[in-house]
Amino acid sequence: QLQLQESGPGLVKPSETLSLICTVSGGSLTTDSDLWGWIRQPPGKGLEWMKSISQTGVSYDNPSLKSRLSVSIDKSKNQFTLKLTSVSAADTAMYYCVRTADRETLHFDLWGRGTLVTVSS
Amino acid sequence: DIQMTQSPPSLSSSVGDRVTITCRASQNIVTHLNWYQQKPGRAPKIVIYAASTLQSGVPSRFSGGGAGTEFTLSISDVQPEDFATYYCQQSYTTPFTFGPGTKVD
Secondary structure, eight states, X not given: OOEEEEEOOSEEOTTSOEEEEEEEESSOSOOTTOEEEEEEEOTTSOOEEEEEEOTTSOEEXXXXXXXXXXXXXXXXXXXXXXXXXXXXXXXXXXXXXXXXXXXXXXXXXXXXXXXXXXXXX | OOOEEEEOSEEOOOTTXXXXXXXXXXXXXXXXXXXXXXOTTSOOEEEEETTTEEOTTSOTTEEEEEETXXXXXXXXXXXXXXXXXXXXXXXXXXXXXEOOOEEEO
């Protein structure tokens, strides 16, 4: 059964770059139709979709983050990564990696458990 | 961006009740509306997609409806495991946006 697991530093300093990895187990992320992405949730608040990409290069972007955010896929490691530059306290959140398997409905059908990232000096 | 609103923000219910949550979109999203359930300390889980399609494995007491700008999520015969926060999300256009959530307790 396909599972997603986030990993990365729990603490990042302001103005630095946040890097997170999502490891896909129990399956492959090389299915052309799947999208792989990130959603975050500040403590006690709602959900914010960040970006989703496919291994064929299709990309769905959130304009509010586009200038600071990149997501890439490493097929050899069955992982995809998030890099968010110039972080501030507003980027403190639980970060979830997600899959979208249905390009028609574009719902997020698989979620990782999440990893908490705090931005603080 | 498409703004999503939900009502009520919270609701109290008892086991066996029927509850209904409403989600409204700021513009027509046809049926590109999904519902997620989130329990404390856990990741959200898809419940309903495309407004009314039940995700595999989700109990049939959950149902969704609506189209255009107004949608509903109903839970008939609420069970203890259904107490959670429910979020709607539009997948009509980017940026994909979520409602603020409805806590069912």
